[in-house]
Amino acid sequence: MIEVQDLTKSFGDNIAVNHLSFTVNKGEILGFLGPNGAGKTTTMRILTGFMPATSGTARVAGFDVFTDSIEVRRRIGYLPENPPLYTDMTVADYLDFVARIKGVGPDKRRQRVDEAMEKTNISDKRNELIKRLSRGYKQRVGLSQALVHDPEVIILDEPTVGLDPKQIIEVRHLIKGLAGSHTIILSTHILPEVSMTCDRVVIINHGTIAAVDTPANLTMQLKGGQRVRIEVQGSEAALRDALSSLPGVRKVDVQAGAASGRIAVSVEAAPGEDIRSQVAAAVVGKGLPLYELTGVSLSLEDIFLQLTTEDAAHASAAA
Amino acid sequence: MRSLYAVYRKEMGHYFVSPIAYIIIGLFLILSGYFFMAFLSEIIRSAMQQGLEEMQYGGGAQAMDVPGLVIRYYFGLLGTLFLFLLPMLTMGVYSEERKRGTMELLMTSPITDLEIVLGKFLASVSLIAIMLVPTAAYQIFMLFKTEPSPPWRVLLAAYLGLMLLGSAVLAIGSFLSSVTENQLIASVLTFSAILMLWVIDIGGQNGSTFVGNLLGYLSIIRHYDDFTRGVVDTSALIYYGSLIFLGLFLTVRSLDSMRWRRA
Numbered sequence: 086m087i088e089v090q091d092l093t094k095s096f097g098d099n100i101a102v103n104h105l106s107f108t109v110n111k112g113e114i115l116g117f118l119g120p121n122g123a124g125k126t127t128t129m130r131i132l133t134g135f136m137p138a139t140s141g142t143a144r145v146a147g148f149d150v151f152t153d154s155i156e157v158r159r160r161i162g163y164l165p166e167n168p169p170l171y172t173d174m175t176v177a178d179y180l181d182f183v184a185r186i187k188g189v190g191p192d193k194r195r196q197r198v199d200e201a202m203e204k205t206n207i208s209d210k211r212n213e214l215i216k217r218l219s220r221g222y223k224q225r226v227g228l229s230q231a232l233v234h235d236p237e238v239i240i241l242d243e244p245t246v247g248l249d250p251k252q253i254i255e256v257r258h259l260i261k262g263l264a265g266s267h268t269i270i271l272s273t274h275i276l277p278e279v280s281m282t283c284d285r286v287v288i289i290n291h292g293t294i295a296a297v298d299t300p301a302n303l304t305m306q307l308k309g310g311q312r313v314r315i316e317v318q319g320s321e322a323a324l325r326d327a328l329s330s331l332p333g334v335r336k337v338d339v340q341a342g343a344a345s346g347r348i349a350v351s352v353e354a355a356p357g358e359d360i361r362s363q364v365a366a367a368v369v370g371k372g373l374p375l376y377e378l379t380g381v382s383l384s385l386e387d388i389f390l391q392l393t394t395e396d397a398a399h400a401s402a403a404a
Numbered sequence: 405m406r407s408l409y410a411v412y413r414k415e416m417g418h419y420f421v422s423p424i425a426y427i428i429i430g431l432f433l434i435l436s437g438y439f440f441m442a443f444l445s446e447i448i449r450s451a452m453q454q455g456l457e458e459m460q461y462g463g464g465a466q467a468m469d470v471p472g473l474v475i476r477y478y479f480g481l482l483g484t485l486f487l488f489l490l491p492m493l494t495m496g497v498y499s500e501e502r503k504r505g506t507m508e509l510l511m512t513s514p515i516t517d518l519e520i521v522l523g524k525f526l527a528s529v530s531l532i533a534i535m536l537v538p539t540a541a542y543q544i545f546m547l548f549k550t551e552p553s554p555p556w557r558v559l560l561a562a563y564l565g566l567m568l569l570g571s572a573v574l575a576i577g578s579f580l581s582s583v584t585e586n587q588l589i590a591s592v593l594t595f596s597a598i599l600m601l602w603v604i605d606i607g608g609q610n611g612s613t614f615v616g617n618l619l620g621y622l623s624i625i626r627h628y629d630d631f632t633r634g635v636v637d638t639s640a641l642i643y644y645g646s647l648i649f650l651g652l653f654l655t656v657r658s659l660d661s662m663r664w665r666r667a
Contacts, residue, residue, distance in 0.1 A: 133512040136663045159514040169509035171414070173421045185410030186513040230509070 086111040086238060086268040087132065091141035094127050094292075101127040103292035104141065109285075112265045116283030116300070117272035124292040125272040126166060129240050132270070133163045145238055159188060162236035166243050168227025172216035176207060176226055179215060180233050187234035201229040204259060220247045228256065232263070239263060241271040245278060257282050313352045313364050316377035321348060327371045328352055333360050347376060407515040411523025412530075415497075419531050424496070428489050429535050436482055440542045443477045471546055471554030479562040479632040482539070483625060486532070486570050487602060491594035493531065494577030495587045497524050498655070502585045507662070517659040521652055525571075525578060532570045536563065558634030565631020568644035572624065573598060575651025582658040598624065 087109040094102040102124040109115045117125045131138045132145060134154040142149060148156040171179055180198040189197050202208045205225040210218060215226060224247050231239055244260065245253045260282050263269060273279060279286050280300035288295040317324060321339050328337050328350070336353040354360040361380055368375045419425040451468040501507040510520055546554050576597055581590040605623035620626060624647075627640035 130508075135508055135512050155514045155516070158512055161512065163509075163512050165505060165508045167505045169504070169506040171418070171506060172504070173418065174414075178417070182410060182414050183509070183513075185413075186407050186510070186515050188407065188514050 086113075086146060087270070088144045089128075089132070089141075090143070092128065092131060092138050092143055093140045094124075094131060094136070095139050101292055102131070102138075105289075105292070105294060106141075107287055107294065107297060109268055109270060111268055113285060114260065114264045114269045114271065114283045116279040116286040117270060117289060118274065118276065118279050118286050119272075119289035119295075120274060123289040125289055126242055127292075128289070129163070129165075129242050129270065129272065132157075133161055133240055134158045135163075160237045162187075162231035162234065162239045164227050164231040164239075164241045164244055166246070168223055168230070170215050170223060170226060170230075173214060175212050175214055176202065176218075177211040179226065180229060183230045184233045187236075189234050197233055197235060200235075201233040204232060204262075205229040206255065221249060221252045224248055225252070225256070228259070237268060239267050239269045241269065243273060244271055245273070245275070253278075312354070312380070313361055314349065314377075314379045315352065315364060315368065315375065316347050316349050317368055317373050317375055318347045319371075319373040323371060323373065324348070324350055324368070327367045327373070328364065331360065331363050331367055333363070405519075407513070408519040408523045408526075411510075411515070411520055412527045415524050415527030416530065419527070424492065425531060428493055432485055432489055432535055433538055435485055436478075436539055437542075439481045440474075440478050440539075443481075444474050447473050447477070469552075471550045471552065472558065474546065475554055475558055475562055476632045478542070479566060480629070482536075482566055483569055483628050483632075486566065486573060487598050487625070490532070490570060490573040491577050491591045491598060493528060494574055494581050494594060495591035496581065497528065497578045498582035498659075499584050499587050499590045502582075502662075511659070511663065517656050520659065521578070521655045525575060525652060525655075528574045528578070529567070529571050532574070533567065536566065555634065558632075561634045561636050562632045564636065565628050565640070568631075568641070568648075569624065569628045572644045572647035572651070575648045575655075577651075579651045579654040579658060582655050582662075 089108070090106050092102055092105040093100070105124070105128060107115075117128070119125050127136075130136045132143055132150060134150050134157050137151050142151075144150065145157045146160050148160075150157050171182070174182065177198060180201055181194060184194045184197055199208070202211055205228050207222060207225050207229060210222060210226075215223065218226065224244070228241070228244060231241065241260070245256050248256060257278065260269060260271065264284070271282070283300055285297065286300050287297050324339070325337055328334055333354050334352055335355050338351045338353070340349045340351055352360065352364055361378065365375060365378055447468070447470055451470050454468060498507070501510065511517075543554070543559050547556070573594075577590075577594040580593040580597060581587075584590050584593070601622065601624035603623075605620040605626055621639070621643070627637070627643050630637050630640055
């Protein structure tokens with residue numbers, strides 16, 4: 086449905102997207118995962134025909150996004166990062182306007198507007214001015230705007246930003262419900278979001294693809310690294326001595342001296358290893374009193390950090 | 405065509421829910437009503453005085469064309485008001501959409517840049533037409549109450565001139581609104597551009613050199629004066645037509661460049 090080949094976009098010297106290639110199959114939900122400034126928004130803007138690429142091609146439903154821009158735009162529903170709302174219109178008037186410029190005929194317009202409001206659960210606000218709505222409702226109006234012409238492809242830039250947890254779950258359900266009949270690309274920097282909604286994930290960093298896989302595989306790969314936090318009475322040197330020789334331990338970080346001579350230490354394990362019992366045994370075996378031991382799985386920030394530092398390491402190794 | 409109408413309809417709705425259109429129309433009608441009365445009474449008074457003087461001292465009776473003078477002064481004033489008020493009408497046309505991010509919606513919809521530009525332009529032209537409707541009451545009053553009654557051809561020419569002048573200002577204003585996200589900057593730029601076109605002929609007023617003539621031709625208000633005298637000159641039509649075309653063309657180009665520039 087969507088084919089992206091060697092897509093590059095530079096703003097002056099700054100390369101936002103660097104030779105990106107991927108495909109999205111019909112009815113699939115593809116997640117774009119990456120830190121801010123990774124090139125997610127730029128890629129989406131190229132796909133929606135908002136801006137042309139510097140080089141490379143992108144095709145949506147067989148149409149080139151640059152040469153057949155209008156045909157592509159007819160088939161795409163797009164929710165930008167900031168929902169593009171005319172705040173002095175009512176919800177119904179706004180959706181009617183969007184349906185008109187998206188080319189929905191007068192016979193179907195009313196029905197499509199009603200459907201889009203129902204799907205996003207905003208029918209009760211249909212006659213409210215958009216500026217009077219809360220952030221969450223505004224986001225949902227933005228989402229219904231992307232659905233109103235029943236497009237084949239839906240592109241959502243951070244669709245759950247600014248929503249409360251209950252609304253986030255609703256929106257994820259909605260997006261999942263749209264799959265099959267629609268092809269969807271959504272961007273996010275929240276890992277659980279990707280694993281809950283997407284069939285496939287593209288991790289982007291510095292405008293290039295860092296990984297493409299199913300969320301299950303990625304989570305296993307990325308979350309494998311476990312971290313254990315312990316609080317021990319004793320000297321730093323003795324602890325290091327006890328822990329760094331353990332098999333499966335990758336990194337030992339002394340964080341800070343806790344109260345009354347105890348120190349807090351974070352121990353990072355290699356992927357797939359559960360080192361909690363070994364750590365406990367090693368500490369106690371050295372005769373050091375153990376006060377606390379907690380398993381922490383790596384947060385997304387850590388994973389990004391890992392990915393980006395690994396990239397840098399690879400680069401310096403290659404050079 | 406349908407999308408053009410959708411944009412037009414949205415713009416008209418926007419004008420009438422925001423206070424700006426009401427403020428501009430209200431200001432325009434108050435000022436134009438006041439000046440109509442002032443011009444009318446002043447011209448009638450001086451005509452009567454002239455009549456009295458003629459009776460006292462004798463001399464050739466030269467009747468004053470009261471309606472003609474009122475039309476000239478009155479429409480001259482309306483033109484000046486347009487130059488001041490219309491930049492405020494166009495200042496937000498594109499800058500606000502850019503700021504709110506709705507430009508991204510328009511530019512990713514199956515609608516051409518030209519349709520966006522024309523839809524918005526026609527909406528603003530319709531608004532000034534609506535603004536002018538109440539002023540027709542004064543002309544109707546003159547048609548029935550003055551002797552000789554004003555020639556309706558002159559009135560039509562004056563209204564045509566006013567619409568052309570207004571449309572030219574709106575076209576320039578919408579272009580300058582599309583180059584910035586800041587409404588204030590857009591209105592200041594438009595004022596400056598209009599002011600330049602207004603006073604451009606001062607330098608060449610007395611000379612009949614080529615440059616003087618050229619500057620005179622470029623003056624936005626000089627062509628308009630002809631219309632208020634009932635003269636519809638082809639060169640004036642071409643002048644305003646070119647300004648409108650140039651403004652709209654530049655706006656379309658400006659939207660296009662937004663796609664290439666924006667980070």
